[in-house]
Amino acid sequence: DTGVSQDPRHKITKRGQNVTFRCDPISEHNRLYWYRQTLGQGPEFLTYFQNEAQLEKSRLLSDRFSAERPKGSFSTLEIQRTEQGDSAMYLCASSLSVGTNYGYTFGSGTRLTVV
Amino acid sequence: QQQVKQSPQSLIVQKGGISIINCAYENTAFDYFPWYQQFPGKGPALLIAIRPDVSEKKEGRFTISFNKSAKQFSLHIMDSQPGDSATYFCAAVDGSSNTGKLIFGQGTTLQVKP
Numbered sequence: 001d002t003g004v005s006q007d008p009r010h011k012i013t014k015r016g017q018n019v020t021f022r023c024d025p026i027s028e029h030n031r032l033y034w035y036r037q038t039l040g041q042g043p044e045f046l047t048y049f050q051n052e053a054q055l056e057k058s059r060l061l062s063d064r065f066s067a068e069r070p071k072g073s074f075s076t077l078e079i080q081r082t083e084q085g086d087s088a089m090y091l092c093a094s095s096l097s098v099g100t101n102y103g104y105t106f107g108s109g110t111r112l113t114v115v
Numbered sequence: 116q117q118q119v120k121q122s123p124q125s126l127i128v129q130k131g132g133i134s135i136i137n138c139a140y141e142n143t144a145f146d147y148f149p150w151y152q153q154f155p156g157k158g159p160a161l162l163i164a165i166r167p168d169v170s171e172k173k174e175g176r177f178t179i180s181f182n183k184s185a186k187q188f189s190l191h192i193m194d195s196q197p198g199d200s201a202t203y204f205c206a207a208v209d210g211s212s213n214t215g216k217l218i219f220g221q222g223t224t225l226q227v228k229p
Contacts, residue, residue: 004158031215042121042204042219043159056214091158095215104149104217106158 121220146210
């Protein structure tokens with residue numbers, strides 16, 4: 001396990017369809033984050049898990065978005081009834097809670113295009 | 116509300132020159148300031164980071180300068196190389212929160228000309 005894996009790398013979907021993305025963090029990392037990055041912008045925080053508990057959700061995360069991290073391992077991010085505004089890169093990151101060491105590792109992201 | 120402001124938006128530097136990217140913040144609870152490098156199609160990768168009790172940190176050709184009173188910090192890339200051409204993001208973490216979430220600047224696209 002050498003990094004954070006995200007699947008799929010690219011997803012094209014029609015407006016109104018549901019999509020699900022998967023993130024496999026570094027195995028010993030207990031913290032997992034989802035971010036969204038639109039073209040020309042910095043990533044924006046969506047949600048945070050510590051182990052299996054979802055501890056914070058951004059106001060960006062509308063009720064069409066849901067995230068899970070069963071058993072504190074991999075995580076999924078689902079978007080229901082996709083809209084064109086959901087087109088973005090969805091990034092997953094993981095880190096280990098060690099004091100205040102914020103050593104993040106990001107995955108390569110899933111690029112979503114809603115047509 | 117932009118909590119971390121980054122400038123310039125884009126930067127062109129000749130090979131061997133110095134690239135300087137600046138960031139400013141307002142929230143005094145921020146206690147960790149990393150810089151990330153991102154290549155097209157890839158996720159951000161940590162380059163270098165600093166805490167507010169230190170005014171400067173150097174790792175190879177990369178240096179962070181930190182001015183706590185001005186609430187500003189900057190990335191200096193010495194002897195810039197074409198392989199440094201990428202998008203750079205400053206970020207900050209709010210130490211008063213337990214989440215460790217990153218708040219990113221808008222990014223700077225760096226092009227190093229050979």
